[in-house]
Amino acid sequence: MKRWLVAAIVLVLGKARRAARVPERERIVPPGPPDRGGELAVFWLLIAAAVCAVGFPVVYAVDPPHQTQFLGLSLGLALAFLAATSVLIGKRLVVTEHLEEDYGVPEHPTEQEAVEQLVEESGDRFTRKRLIVAGAGAAGAALGVALITPAASLGPVFHMDPFFRTPWRRGRLLVDEDGRPFLADDVEEEAFYTAFPQGADREQMGAPVVVVRLPRGELDLPPERRGWAPGGIVAYSKICTHAGCAIALYRKPTFRPTQPRPALICPCHYSTFDPARAGAVIFGPAGRPLPQLPLAVDATGHLRAAGNFSGAVGPSWWGVRNRQPHA
Amino acid sequence: MRHAFCLAVLALALPSLALADPPPAGIVHVNVPPGTPPKELGFQLYSANCVMCHGPNGSGVYTPRPGSGGERSLGPRLRGVGALAADFYLRTGYMPLRTPYVQPRRSRVLFSDRELRALVAYVASLGPGPPVPRPHPERGSLSDGLTLFTRNCAGCHQINAEGGYVTGGVAPPLDQATSVQIAQAIRIGPYLMPRFSERQLDDRAVDSIIRYVRHTNHRADPGGWAIGHIGPVPEGLVTWLIAMVALVATCVAIGGRRQA
Numbered sequence: 001m002k003r004w005l006v007a008a009i010v011l012v013l014g015k016a017r018r019a020a021r022v023p024e025r026e027r028i029v030p031p032g033p034p035d036r037g038g039e040l041a042v043f044w045l046l047i048a049a050a051v052c053a054v055g056f057p058v059v060y061a062v063d064p065p066h067q068t069q070f071l072g073l074s075l076g077l078a079l080a081f082l083a084a085t086s087v088l089i090g091k092r093l094v095v096t097e098h099l100e101e102d103y104g105v106p107e108h109p110t111e112q113e114a115v116e117q118l119v120e121e122s123g124d125r126f127t128r129k130r131l132i133v134a135g136a137g138a139a140g141a142a143l144g145v146a147l148i149t150p151a152a153s154l155g156p157v158f159h160m161d162p163f164f165r166t167p168w169r170r171g172r173l174l175v176d177e178d179g180r181p182f183l184a185d186d187v188e189e190e191a192f193y194t195a196f197p198q199g200a201d202r203e204q205m206g207a208p209v210v211v212v213r214l215p216r217g218e219l220d221l222p223p224e225r226r227g228w229a230p231g232g233i234v235a236y237s238k239i240c241t242h243a244g245c246a247i248a249l250y251r252k253p254t255f256r257p258t259q260p261r262p263a264l265i266c267p268c269h270y271s272t273f274d275p276a277r278a279g280a281v282i283f284g285p286a287g288r289p290l291p292q293l294p295l296a297v298d299a300t301g302h303l304r305a306a307g308n309f310s311g312a313v314g315p316s317w318w319g320v321r322n323r324q325p326h327a
Numbered sequence: 328m329r330h331a332f333c334l335a336v337l338a339l340a341l342p343s344l345a346l347a348d349p350p351p352a353g354i355v356h357v358n359v360p361p362g363t364p365p366k367e368l369g370f371q372l373y374s375a376n377c378v379m380c381h382g383p384n385g386s387g388v389y390t391p392r393p394g395s396g397g398e399r400s401l402g403p404r405l406r407g408v409g410a411l412a413a414d415f416y417l418r419t420g421y422m423p424l425r426t427p428y429v430q431p432r433r434s435r436v437l438f439s440d441r442e443l444r445a446l447v448a449y450v451a452s453l454g455p456g457p458p459v460p461r462p463h464p465e466r467g468s469l470s471d472g473l474t475l476f477t478r479n480c481a482g483c484h485q486i487n488a489e490g491g492y493v494t495g496g497v498a499p500p501l502d503q504a505t506s507v508q509i510a511q512a513i514r515i516g517p518y519l520m521p522r523f524s525e526r527q528l529d530d531r532a533v534d535s536i537i538r539y540v541r542h543t544n545h546r547a548d549p550g551g552w553a554i555g556h557i558g559p560v561p562e563g564l565v566t567w568l569i570a571m572v573a574l575v576a577t578c579v580a581i582g583g584r585r586q587a
Contacts, residue, residue, distance in 0.1 A: 087581050177478065192521040194478075248482025251493045251519035257390065257400030258427045260495035260519065267482050272494040283494045 028114060029121040038092040039128055042085055046135030049081035053142035057149040078143055085139075094122045155317030163312045164325045166206025168293060173198040174211065174235070174303040182303040187213045187233050192250035194238060197305070206313045206325075208238035209293050210247055210264060211303070212275050218262075220277045228294040228306065235293040235305075236279045237313040240266035242286035244315035247273070264290065278310075287316050291325075354423055354437045365441075369449025372442055376423050381405050385453040401427045408515070409456020413447045415511035419504075430496050430518055433503060462510040462530070464537040472539025475532050479523065487556050488543040493519060502544050506537045 055074035064070065126132060156163065174182045174195040182195060193211040196202045216232045228234070238247050245268035253259035263282060264273045271284030279290030291309035298304050308325045355375035359368050373381075380402030382388045387404030405413070416422040417438065421431035438446065451458075477486060483498035485491045490500035496519040501509065510533050516522030528536070546556070554561045 090581070186526055188522075188524055190516055190522050191524060191527060193527070246482075249493050250521045251496060252516065252521050254516065254518055255400075255403040255427075258402075263494065265493050267491070270492070270494050 027121060028118050029124070031121075032125045034125050034127040035092055036127065038088065039126060039132060042088050042093065043128075043131055043135040045081050045085040045088065046132070046139040049078045049085065049139040050135075050142040052078035052081060053139065053146040056146035060149050060152070075146055078139070078146065082139060082143070093125050155319065160319075160323075162205055163314050163320070164323055166308060166313060166325055167197040167200030167204060168206065168209075168305045168308050170305060170307050172200075172305040174209070174295075174305065182211065183301050184231055184233060184297045184303050185301060187211060187231075187303070189213045189215065189232075190252045192252075195235065195303070205239055205244070206237070206309065208246070209235040210238045210250070211235045212250060212252075212262070212264075214262060214276050218276050222278055225278060225292065225294070225310070228292060230295055230297045230303075233295055233303065234275050235295050235303075236264065236273070236275065236290040237293070237309055239314050240268065240271055240286060241288050241290060241314070241316050242266065242271045242284070243268055245269075247290070288320070356442070365445040365448045366452055368442070369445035369447070369452075372438070372446050373449050377446075380424070380427050385450060405450050406454035407456045408450065409454075410447050410451035410459050411457040411511050412515045413450035414443075414459045415508055415515060415517065417443050417446055419508055421517065432497075433499060457514065460507065460510040460514070460530075460533075462506045462534055462537050464506050464534050464541055467531065467534030467536070467538035469535070469538050469542055471532070472535035472537070472542070475528065475536050476539045479528065480536065483520070487546070488540050489556055495519065501540050504540070506541070509533075509537045509540055 052074050056071060056078070059067075059070045059074055123129075175198045176182060176193065176195060179198075181198065182193070187193060191212070195209050195211050196207050200207055202208065211233060213231065213233045214229075219229055219232055219234070221229060221234075236247070239245075240247055245266050247264050247266050249265035249267055250262070251260060251265060252262045262275055264275055264279070265271070266284070266286070269285050271286035272282050273279045273286070273290045274282050279292055281287070281289060288311065291311040291313050293309055294306035296304050296306040312320050312323065312325060355372075357368070357371040357375055359371060373385075380388055382402070382404075385405030385408075388399075388401040389404075390400045416431070418436060419431075420434035420436045423437075424431050436443070447459075476484075476488075480488075483491055483493055484501060485498075488501040491498045498520070504512070512520065513523045513528060513533055513536070546553075552565070554565055
């Protein structure tokens, strides 16, 4: 790290020294009058670009619900302002000059020098180079930050609780979309149900579960989960462990011997989970099984949770296996 | 592991070559004297076309135990499926199926209407089962239909009923499904589709869903171009192609040098 820093400093110093001016030569490009107004406009455009670019991480952090267009707008405006800056510099500040013919072969030393000189002199109308460079730096830095910001979506860093704290507790009643509790006897084989915890916020990631009933002989749960499926009814988190889409597909064979086995499928990338084998991944990009919710049937025949999920709900990231959901 | 699997597949496939398979294409029509009761005609048609996989009297053809050799499982039991399922599978052309190991697809119906009615009557007579439903989509509510379809159907069939995929199968598009067939499919869950009981979706809910599906079949395309109705990706592509022309024009305008 230290060596890299030293190398970088030496490089920057060397560049600065090389920039020392060569003695005056005869001009190629006719000198133009300084354009203070143009320069100022360029500066403010750069600042506007910087402000818009800064807006991106701000919108990202504030996160107004379902308003991704503001993210696009901030980034788009920043780029538009940068484009306008380039247009303005090209049209008003850099001295234009007409070439009669193509540049010569690059090896020719005098012509090469002439091209260098030409480029140098073209910038002559800039009187406040530092100001412009500062503006460009601000815009560039802000844009850079804006482009790096989405990397924060690769995994929760600060706010991990929603993944481990779910509304499910031992004894919590399962209710359907309309708030009616599920009777265990009403849950049929070959059908597919979505359930929520009674009296909890349904928008929470840990709230929705899919409920299916499988023939008892087909269930193949690990020994510690034997009691989790009363009457063959199993419940899994409805949120795919790959990218967090809703598991909206249930395939069930009409005739088992010739057709694919029952599976819960995520419509986004076709991660396919086996409800009979503890939500194991049988196809697709998901890297870990669906978290299973232990179930119990109470004295009145209603379905209730018998605890919390077997693992963290929602999409996976690097630390997902390190903690267990709060009991 | 893979070798074992290949061997297993081969072992399953070999006897099938030896066994006489169902007729590769087409169906067998039977000649009966006029005035034969439909159930009798149905029985004869069943014996000629269906019995190989569904067994005598609709008992199904099941292997006693997997790996025990002998007969393979070919088709499910039909006792108790009722007129509802028979009518659906026959009128969609799902049955007869060329081989029992593929997904039934909508295809040309080879039976005549009289033969269809006879077969349905025969299958219905095998055991007590649900009759052919009579949906009334005009009584349903379009907005309820949208909600119910989104909740229960759109995962596989897509929100515009264009159909889609599940791993190992295809969710068919619903544009050719009649109202009766939609009502039937909801109750029986053909092939890999889950079924929905009266308790989950009552008849009124089914009416609403059918009304919504009918609505998706006759869409007004406010934007003009439907671009296949398959969502934002092709739409974005077309937009991008148009935008590219505009962008190139802008670049040319910016890059033009002032004439001296």
